[in-house]
Amino acid sequence: MSDDIPGILKDAESKMSKSIEVTKDEFTAIRTGRATAAMFQGIDVEYYGAPTPLNQLASLQFPEARTVIVTPYDKTATTAVETALRESDLGVNPTNNGDNLRVVLPALTEERRRDYIKLAKNKAEDGRVAIRGSRGNAKKAIEKLVKDKEIGEDEGTRAEKELEALTKKHIEQIDEALAAKETELATV
The missing domain is CATH 1.10.132.20 (Ribosome-recycling factor)
Structure with a gap:
């Protein structure tokens, strides 16, 4: 001071x-009716024993207003990313397609x-x-x-x-x- x-x-x-x-x-x-990258900023994924921000582990694509495609850079981290998304306060249930995760945000x-x-x-x-x-x-x-x-x-x-x-x-x-x-x- x-x-x-x-x-x-x-x-x-x-x-x-x-x-x-x-x-x-x-x-x-805080989520509104449309998916944004900011909604995923506070999500940490347990990656090799250390909490890692989601945006450092995966890319996010927004093909539709309420749909997000999460593609992990390291395929071995897919289940950890899926768990982190499921446990986040977004209220989502991601679908694992093998290569990526499809997240459909429910209508509010x-x-x-x-x-x-x-x-x-x-x-x-x-x-x-x-x-x-x-x-x-x-x-x-x-x-x-x-x-x-x-x-x-x-x-x-x-x-x-x-x-x-x-x-x-x-x-x-x-x-x-x-x-x-x-x-x-x-x-x-």
């Missing part, structure tokens, strides 16, 4: 922005849409918590500067108000992204 107010605020803003990026990335992994039911919206809300809350954590760290740094008499109390109060405004702005951005994701999930 910096030991001046502009540095502290800049550092806090940078961390808050990263929290928003992470939250938006997690939103892209109303109940599944509600589950995904709930999941999106949890991811948004995780993002808000991360932003508030960044605010807390910055606030402690500002309070330490005031306590050590490096800045005056008025300057510390002003900095804390700026920090609150930054926090509010970033939390609003997460709320906007959540609202967009909820709308996307709710449309049939």
